[in-house]
Amino acid sequence: MRSRVTILVLSIAFALLTLIPYLAAYGSAGAFRFTGFLFNPFDAASYLAKMRQGYDGQWLYRLAFTGDPGPGALLFTWYVLLGHLAWVFRLPLIVVWHIARLTGVTVFLVVAWEFFGRLRLTPRARAIAWAVTALGSGFGFAAIISGTFTSDLWVAEYIPFLGMITSAHFPLVTALLLLLVMQIAMPARKPTALPLFITAVIGTMLGALQPFAILPVGLALAVWTIWRRAADGRFPEGAVAGLIAAGAGMLPWVAYDFWITRTLPNFASWFAQNQTPTPPAWDVALSLGLPGLIAVITFIRCWLLASGSIREKIRSIPSETLLLGLWLAINLVLLYAPFSLQRRLMLGMWIPLSALAAPKIEAWVFRPAASIARGLIAAVTLVLTNLIFLAVILFVLLQQNPALFLSRDEAAAVDWLNANARGSVVLASPELSLWLPGMAGVRVVYGHPMETPNANEAKAAVEDYFSGKASKQLLMDRGVEYIVLGPREETYKGILDLAAFGKPITFGSVSIYPINH
Secondary structure, three states, X not given: OHHHHHHHHHHHHHHHHOOHHHHHXXXXXXXXXXXXXXXXXXXXXXXXXXXXXXXXXOOOEOOOOOOOOOOOEOOOHHHHHHHHHHHHOOOOHHHHHHHHHHHHHHHHHHHHHHHHHOOOOOHHHHHHHHXXXXXXXXXXXXXXXXXXXXXXXXXXXXXXXXXXXXOOOHHHHHHHHHHHHHHHHOOOOOOOHHHHHHHHHHHHHHHHHOHHHHHHHHHHHHHHHHHHHHHHOOOOOOHHHHHHHHHHHHHHHHHXXXXXXXXXXXXXXXXXXXXXXXXXXXXXXXXXXXXXXXXXXXXXXXXXXXXXXXXXXXXXXXXXXXXXXXXXXXXXXXXXXXXXXXXXXXXXXXXXXXXXXXXXXXXXXXXXXXOHHHHHHHHHHHHHHHHHHHHHHHHHHHOOOOOOEEOHHHHHHHHHHHHHOOOOEEEOOHHHHOOHHHHHOOEEOOOOOOOOOOHHHHHHHHHHHHOOOOOOHHHHHHOOOEEEEOHHHHOOOOOOOHHHOOOOEEEOOEEEEXXXX
């Protein structure tokens, strides 16, 4: 009990520490308005747009980055729910997003500690596994010397540290994956009603939050269950029933998502554009870092030293270690499966790496005698990439990067649209349009490379208009009700017939023109 209280306190403290980069960004904003996000503006703006729809009273999500959204669907329910909570408590969307993120970080770290406690680890190795999970990363620091950014520097699904800083759902989803493994296999238990119900609820939550995340873990559990049946002559107690319960909770969401993304044209277009391929194999290999290197060396060594047939060698592996090895191996194979969302499957993969590496890190650092030099080498190797990530992020923020900051005049224009033009179709530059659905509750001609249907065509139309290559007919065809003209739009250097528009509402260098059709 004492250790759990300590971990809870440490988890809350860690979560609060992740606010420091955000506070630095707000403090350095000056005349600019910080959007509230550190990284990946496309995903960030998408989260905000989904929350905005919930805030406006919707439960069915309609594509936000288009003037013709079509019918809604029960997708992205977590962020829509957060928007409803923001309305209930009268809080800004970004505040609720951070509350959800901090809660997810705390839950994830507490669950990870419990998960590592279910393994055959010494107390010290358990603490190492937890620390590596919270703070560790790969060998990206070595690749960055050549100007290359490997996965461990930007894939927030993969590195828990990145996910905890930049996402409100990656930590929560990873915690649910660990809970699922504990319910089904750590330890295997008699299939009574309450554990099966809990497993089904976990499957349901995963289905609603990120259904494909369960694929590597689910396959690993299934293969582990079958192997245990072959090796021991019987299935692990309750494992089969647990897998069925998890599937019963998750599969309706998967079937619904499959149906929606193939029958509703706008969602079909979104799904076709939602491509997240896995980086090259050498990139992933470097991103496995010290834990991956230890895991590979340990596996080869144990395999060569073990005697007997292949089956006997595998049987000599402890059950929990076998499950972790299967999780990692299956995950690596699935990263290159013919699936448009390959990279998303990296979610949670750092967990088995941390668990498998912890005993060897303990042995190297603490036996036969504690070594400060070894400890420093291990610590620096594990955390240096994340430190570089933080340094890059802080540098970008201190420069008021326009991808994450709005000028004072743009912010005033956004506030006016929020107060006077909700639901209207607005034509603005692609860079500003990215933030308008979430911040102002308006629709845009183009705003997102994945979530605007026929995104390339829509983006080209917007750029052509501001470049003076498209006629006013574009405004008619797209149902545009307002045009925003400011420094971002002026970079296209087009000559527009402003006399044909209504009287502008001006905020310094930014003007909003009503369109008289």
